[in-house]
Amino acid sequence: MTSAPIHVPVPKVLAAGSFRALRRELARHPTGAPVILDCHEFESADALAVARLLRIIAEGRAAGHDVRLAHLDDAARRALADVDPAILEQDTVPRRHPLEVVGTQAIEAAATAGQVRRLAGATVAGLTRPFGAEGIKWDRALRQMALIGVEAVPIVVFISLLVGVVLALNGATQLRQFGASIFIANLVAISTTREMGPLLTAVIVSGRTGSAIAAEIGSMVISEEVDAMHTMALNPVRFLVVPKVLALILMMPLLTVMSNLAGITGGYAVGVLGLDLGSDAYLSQTVQSLFMSDVTTGLVKSVVFGVIIGLVGAHRGFAVRGGPEAVGRAATSAVVTSIIACIVANAGFTALFYYTE
Amino acid sequence: MSTGATPPRLVVEDLVAGYGDTPVLNGIGLTVDAGEIVAVLGATGSGKSTLLRCIVALLRPEQGRVLIGGRDVHGGRDERDEILRGVGLAFQDAALLNSMTTAENVALPIIEHWGADEDTALMLARMRLARVGLARAGDKMPSELSGGMRKRAGIARAIALDPALLLLDEPSAGLDPTTARAIDELILDLRARTDMAIVAVTHEIASIDTIADRAVMLAEGRMIASGTLAEVHGSTDPRVQAFFERRLVDDGASSGLVGELEWKT
Numbered sequence: 324m325t326s327a328p329i330h331v332p333v334p335k336v337l338a339a340g341s342f343r344a345l346r347r348e349l350a351r352h353p354t355g356a357p358v359i360l361d362c363h364e365f366e367s368a369d370a371l372a373v374a375r376l377l378r379i380i381a382e383g384r385a386a387g388h389d390v391r392l393a394h395l396d397d398a399a400r401r402a403l404a405d406v407d408p409a410i411l412e413q414d415t416v417p418r419r420h421p422l423e424v425v426g427t428q429a430i431e432a433a434a435t436a437g438q439v440r441r442l443a444g445a446t447v448a449g450l451t452r453p454f455g456a457e458g459i460k461w462d463r464a465l466r467q468m469a470l471i472g473v474e475a476v477p478i479v480v481f482i483s484l485l486v487g488v489v490l491a492l493n494g495a496t497q498l499r500q501f502g503a504s505i506f507i508a509n510l511v512a513i514s515t516t517r518e519m520g521p522l523l524t525a526v527i528v529s530g531r532t533g534s535a536i537a538a539e540i541g542s543m544v545i546s547e548e549v550d551a552m553h554t555m556a557l558n559p560v561r562f563l564v565v566p567k568v569l570a571l572i573l574m575m576p577l578l579t580v581m582s583n584l585a586g587i588t589g590g591y592a593v594g595v596l597g598l599d600l601g602s603d604a605y606l607s608q609t610v611q612s613l614f615m616s617d618v619t620t621g622l623v624k625s626v627v628f629g630v631i632i633g634l635v636g637a638h639r640g641f642a643v644r645g646g647p648e649a650v651g652r653a654a655t656s657a658v659v660t661s662i663i664a665c666i667v668a669n670a671g672f673t674a675l676f677y678y679t680e
Numbered sequence: 681m682s683t684g685a686t687p688p689r690l691v692v693e694d695l696v697a698g699y700g701d702t703p704v705l706n707g708i709g710l711t712v713d714a715g716e717i718v719a720v721l722g723a724t725g726s727g728k729s730t731l732l733r734c735i736v737a738l739l740r741p742e743q744g745r746v747l748i749g750g751r752d753v754h755g756g757r758d759e760r761d762e763i764l765r766g767v768g769l770a771f772q773d774a775a776l777l778n779s780m781t782t783a784e785n786v787a788l789p790i791i792e793h794w795g796a797d798e799d800t801a802l803m804l805a806r807m808r809l810a811r812v813g814l815a816r817a818g819d820k821m822p823s824e825l826s827g828g829m830r831k832r833a834g835i836a837r838a839i840a841l842d843p844a845l846l847l848l849d850e851p852s853a854g855l856d857p858t859t860a861r862a863i864d865e866l867i868l869d870l871r872a873r874t875d876m877a878i879v880a881v882t883h884e885i886a887s888i889d890t891i892a893d894r895a896v897m898l899a900e901g902r903m904i905a906s907g908t909l910a911e912v913h914g915s916t917d918p919r920v921q922a923f924f925e926r927r928l929v930d931d932g933a934s935s936g937l938v939g940e941l942e943w944k945t
């Protein structure tokens with residue numbers, strides 16, 4: 324069926340309003356007949372108008388019209404001469420089937436898991452070779468310990484102290500009703516060493532260090548520094564990841580111990596100053612309530628959290644593609660992912676200890 | 681120049697490579713012997729840097745092989761690292777490590793691969809920097825250098841280990857004529873002293889004529905010319921001629937849209 328071509332005049336000035344009108348008009352026509360956009364009035368000096376015209380053509384074609392142009396003047400011809408015909412096809416973004424989206428995400432998740440596993444393998448390989456030419460970069464590791472550990476002490480102590488105070492105050496209102504105020508010491512000691520100390524430390528270190536690792540490695544990726552290391556036969560994991568993970572493994576338990584002490588101190592302050600419990604009584608109650616296993620459990624967890632923070636940060640950093648805003652996104656995502664991973668791991672630990680004790 | 685016993689320093693065979701779905705290189709072949717300088721020419725976006733990325737195994741080709749000293753760079757990780765110790769690449773944008781001083785950048789491979797102590801390595805690094813005219817810039821951070829200085833520091837790092845194969849991505853682009861000339865002399869001097877095999881991506885016609893023994897020219901991922909400098913100069917391909925005459929080529933792609941769209945009655 325070859326029906327007669329449909330003539331549609333293109334106005335002189337293709338401004339926003341006339342652009343919309345022209346699109347509507349084109350949409351009204353049935354497909355099949357060629358649609359001829361008559362350009363004899365069209366003012367092609369306006370670059371935006373030319374772009375609008377091309378958009379109308381692309382949309383018309385996508386809808387099944389055979390769109391053509393008639394009466395192009397020389398200026399319009401020149402304006403279109405440099406345009407790659409492929410542009411008309413690129414204009415329409417294909418919609419993806421929901422199943423395809425889910426499938427793609429599943430494939431990406433599997434790929435991510437593989438990447439993290441490889442990164443973890445390379446990191447363990449690096450950690451188990453402490454000395455020699457291919458060994459741990461101890462100077463870098465020491466610098467990281469200062470950065471990750473020492474510099475985090477004030478904020479860890481401050482926050483843990485406050486959380487200890489809050490725990491004790493909350494406990495006090497309940498326990499006082501039973502005349503059992505002294506058990507605040509148990510409450511604070513156990514919840515701090517088992518859960519709050521390791522978790523608070525993990526959250527603080529994620530925010531401080533996880534984001535920094537992702538940002539540092541990510542910006543090295545986009546400035547080709549990581550590529551340069553590869554071509555110099557230098558293993559980026561050994562230089563960039565192993566020292567940081569090592570520092571995290573060593574510093575997380577120490578920070579956790581400080582967090583524990585600060586939390587207990589907070590509870591002590593409330594107990595002695597606010598509730599008149601007596602310093603000696605509070606301290607001996609604390610010591611009695613604590614088992615060594617509570618403390619060591621917390622410390623083991625903190626090591627695992629450290630490894631999670633280091634690997635997640637490094638993975639997000641190496642995965643950066645694009646520009647500076649991708650580095651920012653990697654830093655954010657490193658913090659969010661590592662906090663979630665630490666809390667999930669913590670729940671796993673708690674369940675494990677509950678059923679094995 | 682290669683005897684029967686020693687394989688060429690670099691062999692690229694039928695290389696096909698790209699990024700994701702975007703094909704970039706299609707059937708590239710190249711052989712470079714010791715003591716040879718080969719220029720890689722081509723318009724911007726034609727895949728010259730991509731070719732170098734394949735040679736140093738930053739990009740895995742979909743097809744073809746890269747042999748350096750007769751060994752496959754894409755063979756395996758350990759093999760690759762061993763081969764790459766004998767290869768220097770000066771990146772187009774230098775790619776210095778921004779957390780170290782310029783001298784520390786150049787010293788890094790010397791410490792790691794030659795096992796030098798830090799002070800000795802820094803001494804050698806300063807010697808390398810002096811060769812590219814940066815004797816006084818060693819203590820500066822990369823961010824404190826000008827673009828041209830960074831580029832030269834990148835070259836100093838690439839020659840740090842006296843590589844058997846040196847790859848230079850636009851070594852003199854953006855340099856003033858005197859410095860560009862000095863880089864050309866450095867390249868010739870390296871070849872004369874150490875018999876290095878050198879691949880230089882470049883747009884500078886003067887530089888090509890000064891340094892290159894042979895040249896290959898890429899366009900749209902294919903080799904459109906390859907051979908001695910005289911042969912490439914004499915190529916009948918309009919794109920090659922246009923390059924040497926510094927003309928813009930009309931590749932016929934233009935005005936496709938007008939032709940496709942115009943309604944003729």
Ligand SMILES: Nc1ncnc2c1ncn2[C@@H]1O[C@H](COP(=O)(O)OP(=O)(O)OP(=O)(O)O)[C@@H](O)[C@H]1O
Nearest residue numbers: 699702704722723724725726727728729730731772
């Ligand atoms: N990381 C990347 N991801 C996707 N495509 C890329 C990437 N890097 C380069 N390309 C594409 O590959 C093609 C070749 O790029 P390449 O950098 O090799 O060109 P070139 O010849 O070095 O150009 P120039 O002279 O400008 O440096 C270009 O079309 C570019 O868009």
Ligand SMILES: [Mg+2]
Nearest residue numbers: 728729772849
């Ligand atoms: Mg390039």
